[in-house]
Amino acid sequence: MGLTGLEIFKQLPRTNCKDCGSPTCLAFAMALANGKASLDKCPHVTDEARENLDSASAPPIKLIKVGTGDQTVELGDETELFRHDKKFYHPTAVAILVSDQEDVEAKVNQIKELEFERVGLKFITDMVVVKNDSGDADTYKAAVEKAAALTDKALVLMAEDTGVMAKALEVAAGRKPLVYAATAENYEAMTALAKDKGCPLAVRGKGLEDTAALVEKVAALGYKELVVDTGERETSKVLADLTQVRRLAVKKRFRPLGYPTIAFTSKEDPLEEAAQATVYLSKYAGVVVMKTAEKQHILPLLSWRQNLFTDPQKPIQVEAKMYGVGDVNENSPLYITTNFSLTYYIVEGEVEASKVPSYIIAVNTDGISVLTAWAAGKLTGESIAAAMKKAEVEEKLAHKKVVIPGHVAVLSGSVEESTGGWEVLVGPREAAGIPKYAKANFA
């Protein structure tokens, strides 16, 4: 959401000197509005106008980076309120809390085990929050040092005492951790510290308006690598605040809240905590901080994040090819499905559950499901035969039997014809029927 050509035009010198290569200032303004020119081309623009234009063309929510190397976490830079309008870009970072009063090594190692594989994707948690509960600078420094040594994940340093924070930053500043937090009481010193070390800074106020005011004070000190926390901890109020921050930034371009947000769960019961985190992740949190680090509590949340942040315009596809499930050989059954990843992985899961090693060919349907692909003419006897040929089934298999999805039983004849006489078996309509079907036919 940038400025219109006319709005830009008002900021230009309006001399039509042509130095920018455009015939008029207006033409140049139009080119800028369309992203076809860069402001640097006009040598005459005033500093004031440049700043106005820069801030107006900046994204509504600033992109903030935490951490270094491969595990750098990017937050913010979102432009939408609803995923059906356009993709959400930067998945909410899931952070796990470690207290400097617990066994830091044990907890960090537990966090490192939170790596999941399902439906062909790898899910991980992104950040480790080290919290100063001891109140002691040396204890905290040691805890931070230990956590930093154990994991490459992005760190969040959580201490309100600037002396404690300064000490921890001696050992961790190079990791570009998120410094949490600048508050009304400490913001001058905390901002100086973060700015000096070049680390992103979280700003925590007391409610929405107070937080916006505090961010302005921090920004006035010349630092804008910020993440905001409105200080609310009750589910319903956090939801309201996260919604307001997002709306004000995106719809009103309200700069003091144009930063990613961080939300903390407050529930002690891990199931309730996960439910609370699901609310925050669904509605705009940049970072969600959890206490539980049990696999079964974290996998559902990460799965939801994966779903929510997929591009609604682009169905996720798997490579259109033949896959072997289990210990396959030339006598293994052959199933046909589409390359819509959801469809494919459901079929794969059921074939795996059938315990009969099998091949699956994912036919290229541009990532749409069986029935839709059939209706759109993308799953036909010919396309199935072509995919089989490409997979070299004649060379790889000793039999000539192929199972097609039950929903497209009508394709039996044309598959038989197009493949030159393969025996076509009609599988179950729903993938869930595959284990039973395989047992009856292939066991």
Next chain:
Amino acid sequence: MAFNLHKEKYRSKVSEVVLGATKEEGGTRSHTLTVGGESTLPFLQFEGDIPNRPIAALEIWDVAPEDWNPCFDPYYKDVYDNTGAWARKCVDEFGADLVLLRLKGADPDGKDRSPEECANTVKEVLEAVSVPLIVIGCGKGEKDNQVMPLVAEVASGEKLLMGVAEQENYKSITAACMVHKHNLIAQSPIDINICKQLNILINEMNLDLNKIVIDPTIAALGYGLEYGYSIMERARLGALGGDRMLAMPMIGNVGYEVWRVKEANASEEEFPGWGQQEERAILWETTTAVALLQAGMDILVLRHPKALEVVKKNIDELMESNKYE
């Protein structure tokens, strides 16, 4: 910069549907449940009203399920064979707001129970519990067309929520709802246009719009939940924007979808990397439900009592006022 809250002004609101009828109203329920009526997006009380909290049902069957995960046994095993007792347990012990009875026994490929047998089970459940009731068929259209009219008749006046009407098969159940004063679930296959179209068709048969609940079809977490989520979000924005054919409360069959997927059922031995099975499954249901609540779901149907408990607490928290002073 001056600080001003950003409040949206919506043109319209979600319609209200009343489930169940008391004695005075021609039924036998101890109370009614009203869903819908929201004049803003989910739980944003700072700019509108959420007059009725979302309600949570537990799903029961008229036959003992053969393939429900063993982790349900401690809760339900003793009542699987007694549908009335099962319903009672869901309400009295586990705190379900209402019960969804799935007439699985009617399935011609299963027990193939007669419409009369199914109707008797409905009566049994109505006697066993005093909360409003949701009744849905076995999912095979032809058979359901024989079963549901009789169900509607024996429960006449109870203002059941009955399902499901689909685009290819809506007339007989809609007629049954009209005659016997029930509410209807209109189910569309993750498609907002069909969703609207079906409501128009049902409305053309003269069933009041405030007798319809939308089931836009949802998938489980990890299996396309985002599609149902976005359809619900779009339908709700449509409702608030004044589209009467999208203005109905919405229902989601969370338990049914979740318990079909591997992540809910696979043991920890099989997938050590996924953690403990039962808690994982409870959270698979909970996460699916809580996400859809954020998209506008008004009636959620669950299976695991612990998921019900966690989701109800989440709703309690979200119903706390978030108005700005």
